[in-house]
Amino acid sequence: MDNEVKKPKIAIVSLTSCEGCQFALLDLGERFLEVAGMVEMIDFRLLEDLEDPGTDLDIAFVEGNPMTEANKKTLLSLRKRSKLLVVIGNCAAMGGIPEMKNYHEQKQTIKHVYKYIQGIENEEIQEVYNFVKVDFTLPGCPINGEEFLKYLPFILENLKSGAEIPQIPDSPVCVECKKNGNRCLLLDKKPCFGPMILGGCDSVCTNSNMACQGCRGLRPTANVKAMRATLKNMMTDDEFENTTEIFGLRDDIEKWEADHKE
């Protein structure tokens, strides 16, 4: 009976973002509303305008990049209040589009945009895991709503019984791409990161003839060296670097290369 089993207390919070990952959830329509009905929604600012009572939470879903002091405060407070903290989306997981600033003009980027820069927070962009322990990550830009629905039962089970949440399978985008009947873009010399990127997105980009740009991040056993060798005739080193910047992948690539120095 409903009153005997307490509904899990959930919050869905966005830091600095386009909120696309939240909309990816809302776009699930009835299926999302069903989920919302099965939990106690303590804080979800997109759908309710009540004060956050500040109670302890079972799960906090965090979207967006912790850019400002207010963002960081919110993030730390959520971690303290919540049994589980789940990161949703590329901005939170990998720095996202905002991280591009780190790779070129860093603090100076602001001068292209604003005349008065005093009093505007302009820190280096960092991923959520630099600030708090993360219990699970749903990657992508935006996240795949189906993937959220797939892993939610495991996350809830972890709350109940402590059972480990399964990892997203270490399988390249290529597996889904092949299953979907696409012609491999690399065969046509179109630079695609598929082989080194974590699958689970149903190869949504390559299904539309768009090369994978790695928004889900490197998969655990990615072979960046082999990937770069394959891409050598398709893009310059500069072009490779530039493309890895779009979804905050570049720092992970550099770390891989540093860790795998012969």
Place this chain on the structure above:
Amino acid sequence: MNIKINHIAKIEGHTGFMASVIKGDVKSAKFEVQEGIRLIEGILIGRHYKDMPTIAQRICGICPIVHNLTAIKAIENAMKVEVSPETVKMRKVMEHAQFIHSHALHLFFLSLADFLDIENDLDLIKAYPAETVKAVKIREYGMAIVKTLGGRVVHSLRNEVGGFKKVPTVEELQKLITNGEEILPVAMELAAFFKTIKTPDFSRPTEYVCLKTKGEYAIYDGSVISNKGLNIDQQKFEENFHELQRPKEVIKRVQRDGKTSYMIGAIARINNSSDQLTKNAQEYLKSLEYNLPDYNPFHNVIYQMVEVIHCIEDSIKLLKQLTHENLENALTKEYVVQEGSAAAAVEAPRGTLYYWVDIDSKGYIKNVNIITPTAQVLTHLEDDIAAFIPGILDNDEKAMERKMRAFIRAYDPCISCAVH
């Protein structure tokens, strides 16, 4: 007395609002924007133009299509790339779909509860389950179009400079048409429900700015016009509208020459071009018995419903035309990358979106400027609230706050867009 709203929920993005009232006189009414700066314009400089639509659409999760298309149009204008009529038609359909799913989200899930005195949408859904289903189904039609033509709803994939990476099959289009024809009566039913909603009274005459074109209700293209005689080419936008940043603020406000604020969005478009709406949309509008010109921002929500009907009807018409055309003509053909600079404007659900880009001979971005609808309308909203407050002073503080939040939400502000 100070009225301080820390965080306005049920809008896109983060902002608070503060007003100071002394003896019934509103001394100040200001947004306190809490959004971090993503510096999209700054990070685009030096990047290849091919990345611009991908990056720019991530300015906003609810209206990525319009950012994507306006970026593409600006680049095409700058490099003088021509696209096929099939491409233009498909983009128009996508824009209609953008309106349908964004408006349906806003009018039902973000604003409606305000008019029914409900603070949690989960209560709204319990109280109005049939209407909720209708709103969800209407959104699904819009999203199906974007998914079919663009490859994905949030942050589409197939659109690019020059056309599309992949085009749908005739069967896929026919599925959309069937869907659309089923949804139109559902939209009319939801519209009938919205007609019964009582909106607060408020009126403050203003200038309504939007795109206008011959032969159709302007969304994808047009000249920039207003009800006060403005009529300029999109390329002349920045000569007539000036961005200005106040110290410490992260949203650059926009002023018309003459330094007055102005209004955009559904209410502006309908006030300026209602005679260009589709048949059912015009009939519904007439049945509302609003006297145009209408200067009540609360009606913006109902005007969004009018536009949903228009966009459903018009998208069906365009999709039917596309089934008789050669869709392969929309596939991107080779074009010359050359230096140039140009602007482009498209109507976003929330109002006119403007992009300007300067590209070098190798295709790298030298400079870019993005002016979003909400940035344009921020000052106007503050001016409106300053005029609204005296009329609600005889309420307790909590009630006043709720009325102000309802007012702000009726505008459908998108703060993430405004900051970008």
